[in-house]
Amino acid sequence: MDTALSLKNVDKFYGPIGHGVHAVRNVSMDVKKGEIVALLGSSGCGKTSTLRMIAGFEEVSAGSISIAEQEIHRRPPAKRNVAMAFEGYSLYPPLTVRENIAFALKSAKLEPSVVAAKVTEIARMLEIEDILDRYPSSISGGQQQRTSLGRALIRDAALHLLDEPMGQLEPQLRALLRGRIKHFIKERGLTAILVTHDQTEANALSDRIAVMEDGILQQFDTPEIIKDRPENLFTGTFVGEPPMNVFNASVRDQDGRVHLDFGSGLSLDYPHDAFSGSVRDSIVDRGNIVVGIRPYAVHRTKDQGVDAKVIVNQWLGDQSHIAAEFAGATLVLVEHDRADVRPGDAIKVDLNPENLHIFDPDSGDAIAHGAELVS
Amino acid sequence: MEHTSTLEKVLRASALTAVVIFFMFPIFWIILMSFQTNETILRVPPSMIFEPTLSNYRGIITGQLETNAATLEINFMRNLWNSVFLSVSSVAVALALGVPAAYAFARHKFRGSEDIAFTLLSFRFAPPLLVLLPLTLYFQQIGLADTYFGLVWVYQLICLPLILWIVRGYFEDISPDIEYAYRIAGHSWFATFRKIALPLAGPGIAAAGLLAFIFAWNNFIFALVLASADKQPVTVGALAFITASGIQYGQIAAGIVLSVAPTLALALYAQRYLVEGLSLGAVKG
Numbered sequence: 001m002d003t004a005l006s007l008k009n010v011d012k013f014y015g016p017i018g019h020g021v022h023a024v025r026n027v028s029m030d031v032k033k034g035e036i037v038a039l040l041g042s043s044g045c046g047k048t049s050t051l052r053m054i055a056g057f058e059e060v061s062a063g064s065i066s067i068a069e070q071e072i073h074r075r076p077p078a079k080r081n082v083a084m085a086f087e088g089y090s091l092y093p094p095l096t097v098r099e100n101i102a103f104a105l106k107s108a109k110l111e112p113s114v115v116a117a118k119v120t121e122i123a124r125m126l127e128i129e130d131i132l133d134r135y136p137s138s139i140s141g142g143q144q145q146r147t148s149l150g151r152a153l154i155r156d157a158a159l160h161l162l163d164e165p166m167g168q169l170e171p172q173l174r175a176l177l178r179g180r181i182k183h184f185i186k187e188r189g190l191t192a193i194l195v196t197h198d199q200t201e202a203n204a205l206s207d208r209i210a211v212m213e214d215g216i217l218q219q220f221d222t223p224e225i226i227k228d229r230p231e232n233l234f235t236g237t238f239v240g241e242p243p244m245n246v247f248n249a250s251v252r253d254q255d256g257r258v259h260l261d262f263g264s265g266l267s268l269d270y271p272h273d274a275f276s277g278s279v280r281d282s283i284v285d286r287g288n289i290v291v292g293i294r295p296y297a298v299h300r301t302k303d304q305g306v307d308a309k310v311i312v313n314q315w316l317g318d319q320s321h322i323a324a325e326f327a328g329a330t331l332v333l334v335e336h337d338r339a340d341v342r343p344g345d346a347i348k349v350d351l352n353p354e355n356l357h358i359f360d361p362d363s364g365d366a367i368a369h370g371a372e373l374v375s
Numbered sequence: 376m377e378h379t380s381t382l383e384k385v386l387r388a389s390a391l392t393a394v395v396i397f398f399m400f401p402i403f404w405i406i407l408m409s410f411q412t413n414e415t416i417l418r419v420p421p422s423m424i425f426e427p428t429l430s431n432y433r434g435i436i437t438g439q440l441e442t443n444a445a446t447l448e449i450n451f452m453r454n455l456w457n458s459v460f461l462s463v464s465s466v467a468v469a470l471a472l473g474v475p476a477a478y479a480f481a482r483h484k485f486r487g488s489e490d491i492a493f494t495l496l497s498f499r500f501a502p503p504l505l506v507l508l509p510l511t512l513y514f515q516q517i518g519l520a521d522t523y524f525g526l527v528w529v530y531q532l533i534c535l536p537l538i539l540w541i542v543r544g545y546f547e548d549i550s551p552d553i554e555y556a557y558r559i560a561g562h563s564w565f566a567t568f569r570k571i572a573l574p575l576a577g578p579g580i581a582a583a584g585l586l587a588f589i590f591a592w593n594n595f596i597f598a599l600v601l602a603s604a605d606k607q608p609v610t611v612g613a614l615a616f617i618t619a620s621g622i623q624y625g626q627i628a629a630g631i632v633l634s635v636a637p638t639l640a641l642a643l644y645a646q647r648y649l650v651e652g653l654s655l656g657a658v659k660g
Contacts, residue, residue, distance in 0.1 A: 055550075078560075079561075081560075083559065083560075086555070103560070107561040150554075
């Protein structure tokens with residue numbers, strides 16, 4: 001396997017090791033050549049620290065980082081052969097947009113005509129052709145961000161690091177550029193790591209997503225697997241919009257049926273064979289579980305199912321988000337048509353066992369997705 | 376443009392005129408005095424009509440101070456040269472030491488960095504005389520008293536903290552990511568300092584250098600105590616105009632004009648640069 005980037009047990013402390021802020025905890029991951037990987041997480045989860053350690057702006061407190069199978073975490077940034085687009089753009093103020101982008105190629109010692117052609121190509125892709133001769137101080141934040149992206153992408157580096165590459169762009173342009181940038185990276189076989197807190201961006205751009213929280217790599221997998229088989233409660237609730245509904249439940253195996261008691265008298269019961277034997281044994285043994293279900297998988301029913309009371313019904317133009325009171329908590333469901341319910345209406349919902357994600361209430365680790373036990 | 380009434384324009388113009396006259400009149404009067412003899416200066420009532428004479432300048436430049444009683448030897452041109460030499464070397468040394476130090480203080484937080492920076496600043500608010508007395512004794516013992524080297528060294532008490540603290544602020548205003556962007560493109564730490572940090576902090580370094588130059592030029596007490604006649608700057612040298620036979624106002628005025636000219640020229644020249652540099656908005660990325 002051709003590994004472009006490899007992190008082994010990387011730790012980052014700000015301040016003294018062992019006492020300071022533990023920003024990145026024992027993170028290990030391998031990125032294949034030609035892959036686009038998104039580091040996804042909320043603010044302060046350690047994703048940017050990880051990126052800056054790869055670039056060489058932060059020291060690695062413990063562990064090692066290799067690029068193209070060579071350990072680089074002790075080398076200065078100049079010797080790592082990485083390109084980076086900064087969140088704060090960091091353009092050189094005395095240079096024009098054109099010069100800023102071309103500047104990245106200076107050390108490559110190319111013919112001026114080659115440089116000019118590359119700059120024009122990148123500028124056309126990023127829709128900044130018309131501002132090439134302006135100075136950073138006279139262009140908008142979105143334009144500066146695209147310039148900064150261009151400066152990173154134009155380079156022929158072993159690894160491209162993109163820190164929140166599209167945060168400042170307007171939605172339409174963002175959607176357009178996502179496609180173009182992905183195509184650009186794939187066409188040239190570049191390897192890119194992007195940091196983002198926007199899961200739409202992570203899903204659209206990347207081959208694999210590394211979900212981080214609290215300095216820990218929670219899950220590193222394709223967007224589909226992260227959505228369908230979240231490894232723990234954090235990933236389950238963090239990824240997905242609107243977020244997954246979660247409820248505490250206790251499990252009883254009685255009269256040949258599996259009962260999930262949600263408290264306040266609410267209970268769902270399923271036939272024995274709704275769960276595979278191993279899942280059933282596992283959850284009945286535990287007694288208490290956390291049940292999660294995606295809003296898209298909750299369906300309203302006419303007669304069977306359990307009671308819920310509508311709190312809000314919002315029509316978003318292409319789908320309805322209904323929030324309902326359920327088992328003393330809030331259950332969100334999504335419907336693709338305009339739903340004819342009002343706040344206060346009583347509805348019945350059905351939670352199909354195939355769509356349930358079951359987590360351990362103490363560790364948060366996933367126990368089962370649908371009928372499948374997590375090995 | 377917002378609309379301004381005629382009355383407002385008139386009021387504004389007269390206010391400006393009053394301010395300009397208030398600040399410029401002493402300078403104007405000194406220039407007038409420098410072309411007059413002591414007799415025309417001291418007549419009552421004073422008048423702006425006189426026969427201009429270059430005798431004051433002649434006397435200063437040739438070193439012959441003609442008083443009513445006798446002709447005195449003075450060495451004002453030597454003093455002027457000393458001022459230039461001391462101020463320029465002090466600022467040069469302070470820039471060479473202070474700018475890298477300011478960069479280090481701005482970019483790297485190391486153990487005790489704040490304490491060191493503050494100690495350097497504290498030189499500015501210690502009364503000079505407090506330092507001078509022990510310093511004189513030490514300098515006499517180690518043979519630094521009355522040397523240019525020793526004076527430039529002591530002048531660092533004036534220049535270094537100024538440059539360090541002003542330039543540090545400018546470095547701190549530059550986003551570190553701009554430097555990172557340059558370093559990641561394959562450049563060393565030192566190339567980044569030279570090619571990115573220094574030019575971006577350029578206006579600040581110029582301002583600090585100019586300020587330090589003016590402070591060094593105007594210094595009186597250090598040179599008075601530590602230097603003998605042949606190494607004294609104009610500030611101390613001007614004392615020679617107070618002679619036994621009276622105060623030579625005309626020559627003092629000429630001396631002032633000559634000693635103010637270099638700083639004024641430098642300030643006017645550098646100001647153009649400062650305004651240019653700052654109005655480019657160079658620092659904000």
